[in-house]
Amino acid sequence: MERVAIIGASMTQFGQRDSWIRELLAEAGQACLDDAGVEGSEVDHLYVSNMASGEFEGQTGIANAVAHDLNAIPAYTARIDQTSSSGGAGVYSAWQSVASGASDLTMLVGGEKMTHRTTAEATDVIASLTHPAEYKHGVTLPSFAGLTARRYLHVHDAPRESLAKVAVKNHKNGVDNPHAQFQKEVDLETVMESPIIADPLRLYDFCPITDGSAALMLCPESVAKEYTDDYVTIAGIGGATDTHVVHERADPTVMGGVVDSGEDAYEMAGLGPDDIDMAELHDMFTILEFLQSEGLGFFEQGEGWKAVEEGVTDRDGELPINTSGGLKSKGHPLGASGVAQIYEVYQQLMGTAGPRQVEADTGLACNVGGFGNCVITTILEASQ
Amino acid sequence: MSDENQPAMEAARYPDGSILYPAHPVGPDGNEPVGTVDLSEYTATLITWTSSTATPPGVRQPNHLGIVEFDVEGEPVRAIGQLTTDEVEIGETVEAIYAEELREPGAGIREPESQAWDGYRFQPVE
Secondary structure, eight states: OEEEEEEEEEOOOBBBSSOOOOHHHHHHHHHHHHHHTTOOOOOSSEEEEOOOHHHHOOOOOOHHHHHHHHTTTTOOEEEEEBBHHHHHHHHHHHHHHHHTTOOOOOOEEEEETTTTTTTTHHHHHHHSSSOOHHOOOOOOOHHHHHHHHHHHHHHHOOOOHHHHHHHHHHHHHHTTOTTTOOSSSSOOHHHHHHHHEEEEEEEBBBOOOBBBEEEEEEEHHHHHHTTTTTEEEEEEEEEEESSSSSSGSSTOOOOOOHHHHHHHHHHHHOOOOOOOOEEEEEOHHHHHHHHHHTTTTTTOTTTTHHHHHHHTTTTTSSSSSSSSOOOHOOOOOHHHHHHHHHHHHHHHHHOOOOOOOOOOSSSEEEEEETTTTTTEEEEEOOOO | OOOTTTTOOEEEEEETTTSSSSOOOOOOTSSSOOEEEEEGGGGGEEEEEEEHHHHHOOOOOEEEEEEEEETTEEEEEEEEEEEEEEEOOOOOOEEEESOOOSSSSTTTOGGGGOOOOOEEEEEHHH
């Protein structure tokens, strides 16, 4: 199986945008075509990561719409929906299309338009992924986070402030990301005194509702040099699921999909947690950064909070996590997030991350759908 | 606790002895259920809880929620549900209390006829 290269990448400004979903996807798509130096008509496969354009906006058939808007006809196209991990699932499909030999040039565009909806409406669209036994009780993704955070703090005797420090760290990183929704620091006191959303979690423990899009261009590594001198490769990728009913998991503080997808990605790459130089984790809620950093083997179970307290995951720490600002500060346009994670790792490995730049040859992205229901872990390496 | 005029809080029992709530077409061993258990006949232990203030359309605000664990003759069975109060602690014993309507059907995105809207809340045992 031939290794797959990423030869171009883009992302739009994340935040509250006037553009609708087609415009957002076309904006990132065209920027990616320009970055890779290819025409839309050259693309063999076009994947569009999007969770709910039909529910949010009343626009279905989005994959074909984007193909037309990017002049990518007659490319094969498909919409990839895996809730919050639609972007990561799109990366998986795009990688698969090239690695299998089915496509010589694959484009992935992920995006979501959400901010025209009220918080209650957007929360309900996302919560509709839950099992009927959960939905009828009014269970939402933020409430899963509150339930898990309380259990984590209780079992591991972790201080509440450790969660707040994830928000402080990621907001600090977001200051240097011109695409981030929030480019401002927050202090510990602000986080700890913000309104309760899902006790013990507060407003600043949650990512915002966001519009935005991101895109990648992939090809076999053997022909990457025909497009560009510098590129990154997908060294390993894994996708896994956990129970649909969240309370059935043996340990509420462990996401099996993170563990399983990570193991698959490490095995394919022939690497382990110690080989990773930087990571983008799905911090939709601050507690998720602990669960993923432990599930991926960066830290022992129950020790992830200590790494944040000790500055290990700071930009200048031993293992920088969420140099982009994460979903927390950058924003979380559902279908775009997993693609934008790869965009950040790509920038870091290419050495083009500007003031966010860290020393890295190998990076990892973990994109979580639902509350750990579906997870994609991807490991990238800089080209030799 | 259980009342014969109320629907059961029905969990499914599988051939390997495991019990799941809600019931699934197949259990952890890949086999179909062989029986049911009415969890409302048992008390449970509160594993964790939250009080959610950002609730979707048709849901009470705040919405107190908990994950509980029943002990059915030595077999642990977990469930999620609304709590009657946020005056609770992890490890507390709770009982299941029937509610005819947990949230307003049709107020949210899900088709009202696609699922049931009644169920059991949990309240601390006095």
